[in-house]
Amino acid sequence: MIPPKAQGNGSDAQTPQPSAVLSCANPVTKTPETLRQRSDFLRAASARRQAAQGFLLQARARGDDSNGMRVGFTCSKKIGNAVARNRAKRRLREIARAVLPELGQPGWDYVLVGRPKVTIDRDFADLLKDLETALAQIHAPRKPRK
Numbered sequence: 267m268i269p270p271k272a273q274g275n276g277s278d279a280q281t282p283q284p285s286a287v288l289s290c291a292n293p294v295t296k297t298p299e300t301l302r303q304r305s306d307f308l309r310a311a312s313a314r315r316q317a318a319q320g321f322l323l324q325a326r327a328r329g330d331d332s333n334g335m336r337v338g339f340t341c342s343k344k345i346g347n348a349v350a351r352n353r354a355k356r357r358l359r360e361i362a363r364a365v366l367p368e369l370g371q372p373g374w375d376y377v378l379v380g381r382p383k384v385t386i387d388r389d390f391a392d393l394l395k396d397l398e399t400a401l402a403q404i405h406a407p408r409k410p411r412k
Contacts, residue, residue, distance in 0.1 A: 298366050301338030301375060310338065310377040316404050318396035320388040321358060322379040325404045333372040337362050341380035354380040361393050369401045 301307060313326030328336075339358045341351040358378040370376060378397075385393075 298335045298337040298362065298370065298376070301336050301377065306336070306375060307338055307340065307377055310375045314404055316400040318400045320384050320393045320396045321381055323397070323400040323404065324377040324379065325401075326375050327371075328373050328375055330373070335366065335370045335372055336375045337366060337370075338375070338377040339380075340377060341385070344382045345380050345385065346382070350386060351380070354385040357385060357390065357393060361390075361397050365394060365397045365401065369398060369405075371405060 301310070310324045310326050313324065316323045316325070339355045339362070341354045341358075343351070345351045345354050358380060362376070362378060366376065388396075
């Protein structure tokens with residue numbers, strides 16, 4: 267690749283800048299933001315939980331005015347060594363990337379917790395179905411308590 271020609275002489279030479287930055291993100295899709303702070307994970311852990319065969323889903327409605335959804339991933343040392351934990355988190359990230367934009371609700375935080383052996387060994391199509399059913403159960407209307 268040949269760099270663009272500099273315009274001007276000496277120290278005041280300027281290279282032309284592109285007029286617009288190209289982005290791969292589609293503004294139509296609702297891509298979730300990633301949870302990073304421990305307090306967000308703890309708040310989600312104290313809210314709704316739905317066990318699935320391949321993972322545990324924790325979810326909470328934030329109650330603020332933001333429309334974006336956020337997602338976090340966690341795997342303990344029970345999963346295995348660092349390689350196994352990273353593999354489990356990669357699988358969880360991918361199912362969240364595939365399912366949450368369609369079935370997740372704006373203003374919610376979701377945390378996917380990996381399970382020992384199951385998250386890594388379970389068929390990927392089954393993990394996708396697990397997340398779809400877990401989200402449907404989390405967002406299903408609740409019966410009022412007496």
